[in-house]
Amino acid sequence: MPVPVLLARGWPLLALASLISFAPEAHAQRVSARDKAKIEVLQQRMTAAEKRYADALVLVTNADPKGKNEGDAALEDMEDVISDCVAQKGCQVSNLLVTYKRLLKNNADTRDSDDSDVIANDGGLLEADPDHVGPLAADVPEAARAAALLNDKRHAFDNMVEYNPAVQAGIRRWLTDMRPALMNTYENYQTLRAVMWPEWEKRGLPEALLFGIMAKESNGRVHASSRAGAAGLMQFMPATGRRFGLGPDGTGFDTRFDARSAAEASASYLNERMRELNNNVELSLAGYNGGEGRAGRVYRQNVGQSFWVDNVYNQFPAETKDYVPMVIAAAWIYLHPQQYGVDFPKVSAQPATIRLAKSTTIYELTICLGSTGTRDGYMRALRNLNPRYEADGWIPAGTIINATTRIAGLYNRYCVSGPRADLARTLITADLNAAIVRPTAASYTGNVAVGSVVPMAGVQSSTPVPTAPAAPVAVPAAKAKPKAVKSHKVGKGETLGRIADKFDCDVRELARANGLKAPAYALRQGQSIKLQGCGK
Known part of the structure; x- marks a missing residue:
């Protein structure tokens, strides 16, 4: 009986060795006696975890079901030690990684040649990609990433689906015409991952599948809607949404557009399909897209048959035949990006909140935030994270x-x-109608005044002859008293935008009256400016 290789399933030997070789050494520094004592405790914890793992291997060899759980627990202990070492002054992570090297060697020595857990359907070894680090642990030190990846269970998905020509054709489409959509989905998902992935994780579903469904359904756009009435990231129809707690919440907001709620409902719905369809992922996806009734009926008529068997496959509509392999293809790329030459963008997505200092719109925020660290700016992230607000x-x-x-x-x-805040406010309040010039009557020139028409001797009455216009009667006009223009002395930290808000002024007119140039509208403290065009 082959000995299961607990460690190697999470991270193949070559990739782990690569990470270990790049593990950062601690800088030379003075280490206090207290820190040395803490480092010694960490070493003792690592030794204990190594022994626990070795004992677990013995249990696995003896076909004891407790072995797998004990092995996983031991690896988790090691991960905790690595994490604590990264944060501990003077602790050299490379010293602790020696334990991993020993474990890798032990696993290599006991590996059976018939171990099929790492063999792909095409007969080749599945390549484990170093850029798996990205989706799991951005901004984590390299050694800590290695520790987390050793117990990576995401690749359970690889054995849940068939990697066949239909999926390969889907991968081809994602990598060619649909590559921009794939990249956009990845960026959008990373922003939402903190609220979505926990809902799937606690229900035991693969993260790659969540990504694949989102890529096909909405490209990660919270406000996506279809002509058929489906809405949100996971495209719930109204009736199905109501079954899982989604829909209007009484405030005018449809919770199908809420990322956390949609993740929770979609995980529950998919698990319901999986229970009914013997955990068959393809049939469950077919039910998600083509109707649970049809999927259940086809399954009962063909118990034990794969989705790809012709008498099963051909009972689904064309849309579902396309949907199933495309979801699996997107999920497969998510797990194996380097294998396909995909370099997913690094997204800074640590959750935070902002208390608004002044009233604003998402459009205005998009302008003043700029695009530092992102190609397309932050409008989509703001909309996805705050679905209750219109742009x-x-x-x-x-x-x-x-x-x-x-x-x-x-x-x-x-x-x-x-300046950028003022410019954003100017742009966001710009009125197209203000650009249209409407001339007054006095601005027209070249008109000919025509007097009353009187008949003249020898001239037919049908031919009118103009007379000289009557001289206008001069009426003395009352002299309009010019309105006094107030002034204001610029205080510390004041900007033109703040002054305009304070005195109810038009920013552009105020700038013209004082010779200030856009977009900076630069002011200096103590400067006196005319409050031209102000209401107060």
Whole structure:
């Protein structure tokens, strides 16, 4: 009986060795006696975890079902030690990784040649990609990433589905015409991952499958809707949504557009399909897309048959025949990006909140935030994280909105006050109608005044002859008293936008009256400016 290789399933030997070779050494530093004592405790914990893992291997060899759980628990202990070492002054992670090297050697020595857990359907070894690090643990030190990956269970999905020509054709489409959609989905998902993935994880479903469904259904756009009435990231129809707690919440908001609620409902719905369809992923996806009634009927008529068997496959509509392999293909790329030359973008998506310093709109925030660290700016992230607000709807000052740490930093720097904040407000309040010039009657020239028509001797009455116009009667006009223009002395930290808000002025007219040039509208403290065009 082959000995299961607990360690190697999570991370193949070559890839792990690569990570270990790049594990950062601690910088030379003075280490106190207290820190040395803490480091010694960490070493003792690692030794104990190694022994626990070795004992688990013995149990596995003896076909004891407790062995697998004990092995996983031992690896988790090691991961905790690595994490604590990264945070501990003077602790050299490379010293602890020696334990992993020993475990790898032990697993290699006991590996059976018939171990089929790492063999793909095409007969080749599945390549485990170093960039698996990205989706799981962005911004984590390299050694800690290695520790987390050793117990990576995401590749259970590889054995849950068939990697066949239909899936390969789907991968081809995602990597060619649909590559932009795949990349957009990845960026959108990373922003939402903190609220969505936990709902799937606690229900035992693969993260790759969540990504695949989202890629096919909505490209990660929270407000996606179809002509058939499906809505949200996971495209729930109204009736199905109601079954799983989604729909209008009484405030005018449809919770199908809420990322956390949609993740929870979709995981529950998919698990319901999996229970009915003997955990067959393809049939469950077919039910998700083509109707649970049809999927259940086809399954009962063909018990034990794969989705790809012709008498099963051909009972589903064309849309479902396309949907199933495309979802699996997107999920497969998510798990094996390097294998297909995919370099997913690094997304700074640590969750944060912002208390708005002044009323604003998502459009205005998108302008003042700029696009630092992202190609397309932050509008989609803001909309996805705050689905209750329309892009052009005003959000009151003091409101707490969802964001990321990067967005929060940019907001405090550029959106509270300053030239970019003023420019964003100018652009967001710009009125197209204000650009249209409507000339007054006095501005017209070249008109000929025509007097009354009188008949003249020898001239037919049908031919009118104009007479000289009567001289206008001069009426003395009352002299209009010019309205006095107030002035204002610029205080510390004041900007043109703040002054315009304070005195109810038009920013552009105020700038023209004082010779200030856009977009900076630069002012200096103590400067006196004319309050031209102001209401107060």
